Structure formats: structure tokens, C-alpha cells
Amino acid sequence: MARLLSVNIAHRYYDGPSGESGFDKRPTAEAVAVRAPGDRRTGLGSGLAGDLIGNRKYHGGDDQAVYAYAREDLDDWETRLERPLASGMFGENFTTAGVDVTGAVIGERWAVGSDGLVLEVSRPRTPCRTFTQFLGIRGWMGAFTRAVKPGAYLRVITPGQVRAGDTVTVTDRPDHGVTIGHVFRAIMTEPELLPDILVADALAPEVARRARRRLAG
Secondary structure, three states: OOEEEEEEEEOOOEEEOOEEEOOOEEEEOOOEEEOOOOOOOOOOOOOEOOOOOOOOOOOOOHHHOEEEEEHHHHHHHHHHHOOOOOOOOOOOOEEEEOOOOOOOEOOOEEEEOOOOEEEEEEEEOOOOHHHHHHHOOOOHHHHHHHHOOOOEEEEEEEOEEEOOOOEEEEEEOOOOOOEHHHHHHHHHOOHHHHHHHOOOOOOOHHHHHHHHHHHHO
16 A cells, blocks of 8 residues: 655754755654645745755745655665665655655646645656765765656645555546656756656646756757
8 A cells, every 4th residue: 555654854954065954854753734835935945834945945845845755765775875764864755655756757646644635746856965965975966866766746736634654545647658757867867858758737847947948958
């Protein structure tokens, strides 16, 4: 059964390379309200109540309201890195079990829990300096990019509360076939794929604009 293994919010704030950061996210046993945070710079930042987005120039806002990462992918990284990785270690809000996050289609919708929360897949995560600093792994940005296991950002369609153990059900999946992994490869390593990702209407506008600029030369 696809479910939330943990719901993770900022445990402490610290000064990352770009200032205050809430990257250190840890599981909570409490129910957490999830709602659209609004504009990245002027809104709430994160979609989860009690969470923090420090650098809002690049993170947070409606198209990055919730970040999901698969426990299965964390387990694979544990093997590769030969170190334990707790849920939330990649800065994810939702650590999932039984969800193919990399294979999620842009625009597919997830019904989470029993309180009516509906989320929509909007874009992949891209690695940043804070991620590298937090893990303390030399060459991490390159290793993360090559693995093509970026995790997915989701926007909030209908707000609701969630907690660890809630089920995740895909209620709608567009037939264009543009997945999180496909978009990640296009914007990070394979620019020849950029025309393909523009067929996904629900792709985060920021990513679509970047793709169009690169295609225009």
C-alpha cells in the first residue's frame, strides 16, 4: 500500500550558504495542516504548517509547496553512501513508501489521508549548495544528478491535514507520459529532451520558462 512513512518539518534553523535554512527536517507524530503557501517571496513559504523555507529566492511557493522523496530511494542511497539516512534527511516533507516518485507524471494528483488533501505533481527537485553542505559529501551535486532520483515537488489543490501512515492514492494521471525523471534529465543533463517536457500543461511555469529560453538560444 502506498503511504506516507513520515511527515517531516524543520527541526531547527541554521545559517546555510544562502542564509537561514530549514533544511534539517525531521519526522513528527502530530497531524500537520497542508495548504497552498502562496507566492514564494511574500507567502508562507512551505505548504506545511510549522515548516520553514529559508531561501525563498529559489525555494517554496505554490509550485514547491510539498517535497516528496521515496524511502526506497533513500535506502538505495544508504547502500551507495554506506551511511544511514533518516527520513527527512534529504529535506523532504513527505517520505513515501510504495510510491514511484521518479516515475510520477507531471500533473498527476495524489489524494493523501482521509481529510481531503489533494496534491498535484509539478516539478522535480534540483540539487543546491545547502543540500551539499547539510550532507557534507564532496561532489554530492554531481552524484545526485547522475542518479536521476530527484524526488518530486507538489502543489496543493485541496488543503487538508496529514500524518505519518496516511495512504497515498493516485486519482488522476495525464496521458502525456512526462515524468519527474524525464523533466530532471531534460533540465540537468539532456537538453535534447526539453521540447518533450513542454507538452505537460501542469509543469511548474518557472521550469517551462527556463526550458523555452534554452530552446530559443
